[in-house]
Amino acid sequence: MDYDLIAVGGGHNALVAAAYAARAGLRVAVFERRELIGGAVSTAELVPGYRFDLGGSAHILIRLTPIVEELELTRYGLEYLELDPLFHCSDGFRPWFIWRDVQRTCRELEDRFPGQGEAYARFLEDWTPFAEAVKEVFLSVPSPLELGRKVVWGAGLGRDWKRRLGQVLRPYGEVAREYFLDERVRAPLVWMAAQSGPPPSDPLSAPFLLWHPLYHQGGIARPRGGSGGLTQALAAAISAHGGEVHLSAQVERILIENGRASGIQLAGGERYTAGALLSGTHLLETVRMLPEQWVPPAARAVRVGNGFGVILRLALRGQVRYAAAPGPEARTGLGLLIRGERQLQRAYGQYLAGDPTSDPPLVAMSFSAVDPSLAPPGDEVLWLWAQYYPYQLASGNWELRAAEVRESLLRSFEHYAPGTREQIAGELFQTPLWLERELGLRRGNVMHLEMSLDQMFSMRPFLGAAQYRWPGLQGLYITGASTHPGGGIMGASGRSAARILLRDHRRRRG
Ligand SMILES: Cc1cc2nc3c(=O)[nH]c(=O)nc-3n(C[C@H](O)[C@H](O)[C@H](O)COP(=O)(O)OP(=O)(O)OC[C@H]3O[C@@H](n4cnc5c(N)ncnc54)[C@H](O)[C@@H]3O)c2cc1C
Numbered sequence: 048m049d050y051d052l053i054a055v056g057g058g059h060n061a062l063v064a065a066a067y068a069a070r071a072g073l074r075v076a077v078f079e080r081r082e083l084i085g086g087a088v089s090t091a092e093l094v095p096g097y098r099f100d101l102g103g104s105a106h107i108l109i110r111l112t113p114i115v116e117e118l119e120l121t122r123y124g125l126e127y128l129e130l131d132p133l134f135h136c137s138d139g140f141r142p143w144f145i146w147r148d149v150q151r152t153c154r155e156l157e158d159r160f161p162g163q164g165e166a167y168a169r170f171l172e173d174w175t176p177f178a179e180a181v182k183e184v185f186l187s188v189p190s191p192l193e194l195g196r197k198v199v200w201g202a203g204l205g206r207d208w209k210r211r212l213g214q215v216l217r218p219y220g221e222v223a224r225e226y227f228l229d230e231r232v233r234a235p236l237v238w239m240a241a242q243s244g245p246p247p248s249d250p251l252s253a254p255f256l257l258w259h260p261l262y263h264q265g266g267i268a269r270p271r272g273g274s275g276g277l278t279q280a281l282a283a284a285i286s287a288h289g290g291e292v293h294l295s296a297q298v299e300r301i302l303i304e305n306g307r308a309s310g311i312q313l314a315g316g317e318r319y320t321a322g323a324l325l326s327g328t329h330l331l332e333t334v335r336m337l338p339e340q341w342v343p344p345a346a347r348a349v350r351v352g353n354g355f356g357v358i359l360r361l362a363l364r365g366q367v368r369y370a371a372a373p374g375p376e377a378r379t380g381l382g383l384l385i386r387g388e389r390q391l392q393r394a395y396g397q398y399l400a401g402d403p404t405s406d407p408p409l410v411a412m413s414f415s416a417v418d419p420s421l422a423p424p425g426d427e428v429l430w431l432w433a434q435y436y437p438y439q440l441a442s443g444n445w446e447l448r449a450a451e452v453r454e455s456l457l458r459s460f461e462h463y464a465p466g467t468r469e470q471i472a473g474e475l476f477q478t479p480l481w482l483e484r485e486l487g488l489r490r491g492n493v494m495h496l497e498m499s500l501d502q503m504f505s506m507r508p509f510l511g512a513a514q515y516r517w518p519g520l521q522g523l524y525i526t527g528a529s530t531h532p533g534g535g536i537m538g539a540s541g542r543s544a545a546r547i548l549l550r551d552h553r554r555r556r557g
Contacts (some may be wrong), residue, residue, distance in 0.1 A: 050074045052067075053311055053321040054297045055336070056487075060527045061327025062281035063541030064548070066118050069288035075318065076149050077285065078311065080297040080487070083275075083456045084282045087209035087486050087493060087528075088536055089099045090273025094473030096363035096423040101477075101487060102272040102493070104412055104430065105130075105381055108537035109277070111182050112465045117542075120482045125280035127268040128417050134262075135372065135411075136235035139462050140467030141387065143232070145374035149263050149311035156232065163232045172224045175260040177203045179209070181307070182261060188543050189504045219256035220247025220388070228247040235383035238391055238408050241434060242499045243534070244355050246395040247388070255492040260357035267381065269414050273421060273544030278535070298398035301523065311336075322555070323522050327541070329495050329510045330486055333517075341520050345509035346478040349529075350502060354438030354479035355398070362473040366412045369464050375416060376492065378427070384463050394435050401441025407433035407459050427469070431456050431481055438479040438490040443503050445480040452478070477519050494534025495527065507531045515544040524548045 052068050054061040057079030069075040076316040083089050087102025106127065109115065115125065132144040143159055146152045149171060157164025171273050180203030184194055191335060197203055204211040214222055220241045227233035237247050240256040247516050270276025282292045297314040304310075310320035326333040330349055334342050369377045385408035396402035410432040422428050440448060457468055476522060479491020488495065496502050505513045508529045515530060519522035526544035528534035 048320060049310070049319045050076045050321040051323065052076075052548070053078065053324050055301075055311060055324065055326045056080070056086065056328040056332075057084045057092055057278070057282070057292065057294070058527055059088040059281065059536060060541035061325060062278055062285065063114060063538040064117070064325055064526050064545040065290060065325070066281050066288070067286045067542065067545035069290040070118070070286045073549075073552065074290075075285060075290035076321075076535075077275060077282075077290070077292045078296040078298050078313065079292070079294050082554050084292060084294060084296045085275050085278030087488065088274050088278045090275030090415075093475055094361075095305075096426070097428055097473060098421045099360045099428065099475055100430070102274070102537045104269070104274050104414065106270065106274070106277065106536050107262065108145040108185075108535045108539070109263060110268055111229070111261060112186060112537060112539055114538045114540065114542055118281070120277070120280040120284060123280040123283035125273040128265045128271055130380045130417060132146070132238070132376050133267045134235065134380045135382045137369070137371060137377075137382065137384055137463060138231055138234070139384075140371055141231055142369070142377060143540045144380070145262070147263060147266050157408060158235040160232055161228045162442045163229050164224050166228070166230070171263070174257045176387045178207055178260045179203075179480070181250075181254060181258055183391055185537070185539050186325065186543070188547060189507070189531040190514070191505055192310045194504055198385060215253050215257065216251055217253050218248050218250055219253045222256055232386045234385045234391070237388060238383050238385045238410075239381075241391060242410070244352070244492075245499055246435075247391065248395075249499070256502045269418055271418055273418075274536070276330075286297050298336060301333075303341060303520070307521040308517070309550060319533060323524060323552065324526060325524040325527075325548060327353070327527040328405045328523070329489050329527070332487060332527060333487050337475055341517075343509075343518055345511065346487070349508050350466055350497045350499070351490045351495070352492050352497040354436055355377070356432055356493060357436045357452060357456070357479065358433070358477045359431045359453055360477070361429040361467075361471055362422065362476040364472050365425065365470050365471040366416075366427045366430055366467060367411075367464055367467065371463070377412040378416035382409070382413075384409040384411055384460070386462070391434075396434035399531065401437050403436050403440065403441070403448060403455070404433065407456060407457065409459055410458065411431050411463070416459070417528050426472070431460055433459070433477055436479055437493075438483070438492075445478045449478050450474055466476060495529040496533075498533050504531060504534060507533060514548045515540075527552055
């Protein structure tokens, strides 16, 4: 046998799992299709002197896990830079900031929007126990019993759990209205909650807003040198423990012998055998690699959705100049740029009709403000994330419509920082089609599968497969955004999958 464990795909979850396995003494090999490790957590110098992330940029969820310490990633080159303020919220006229420090945030909010600082404090007080309970559930292998025990009957909802449960089951747009009367405060909070995909009107979606207290706990950070610093460190940790990381190595087939996953075949025909396989690709890619008879019907029935975001990465000459917020703090945190809730509602309405949003709210990121290694001295990277964008358009296709959509993002941003387009020195526009072709994110879904309650917890990716084991086939494990707890830079899926497969490995070894 060539290895104890083969990981298919080098996304951050598969790398986290592989790193735990290598540390436990297993002979591990990772096979990644692309020439760069990390999947949706990677960085490359695409414009000379400017380093662009290719996928996720804001490291939030992983900061709530013990992964960085457990895997000693700072020893392997990972250095986190904290963002403070966490968020710059703006309608273009009255910007305000969410600082890591709760008191400072509430104080400033109260000064600017009387009553809203107090509302923010009450919101955090009401929902911090719930958010912490959800975090615990995210860090464990999902089970309905655990969910009930930790979130509902445990400290999560508190003594007032019957009323609170009602709120949890509501659309997050409604819960936001219960707390924040001033739309200038409410709209950016709702826009941040929309980042997981579901719109503010979806029933059962309130948790996307209710975990907001965790931003103050773990903060928001950036690996120095770009998001890919995390996956580079993971790859280095794997190598340091004797593991192998193979790039430009597309896995074509998962091999089965006597009812057990026994190895892989690469696109070039080479075969490798292993005691266990871990697929960290999109679920539908795992399905593609498996012989037909080992694919349960539920695996083909998952909801991938119809894309939801695009991102314009710009290399700028000089720095971003926000008209209403000229100080450096506006360039530091995530810029939640939204003129009002209707802007988001209209965007979702257009998306439902199959059209690209014509006037998008934006998340603006100019992280060269905290990490000068991302751009030449005095210059800036500016990344503009926007929602909602269908992968499948009602008319035309992405090749035909990309220019028009790019223009709408720039127009939207120039409401906040006029004259930005004159500063552009280079760019990358990532449409849903780009995300699928380059990063393997089917239909442009950066979370792999829709993040709706029917596909969360024990039902992600589908009932019977949530424990990271492929149903009915020994030796095949799954991880990644397709599995619990879903998309985002967290690594919890990789850590939990490693726990399961290492336990099975020890049992097999007796
Ligand atoms: C533009 C964008 C912005 C985002 N912003 C944020 C953010 O700010 N914060 C946040 O928390 N999250 C963000 N996300 C989401 C987050 O980055 C992803 O959900 C997460 O990184 C997915 O990780 P993963 O471990 O599931 O694997 P993936 O990153 O999906 O990796 C899967 C890997 O498998 C490889 N692969 C596929 N098929 C094969 C094969 N046959 N053989 C070998 N290898 C194969 C792929 O090349 C890829 O490297 C963003 C994502 C994108 C794309």
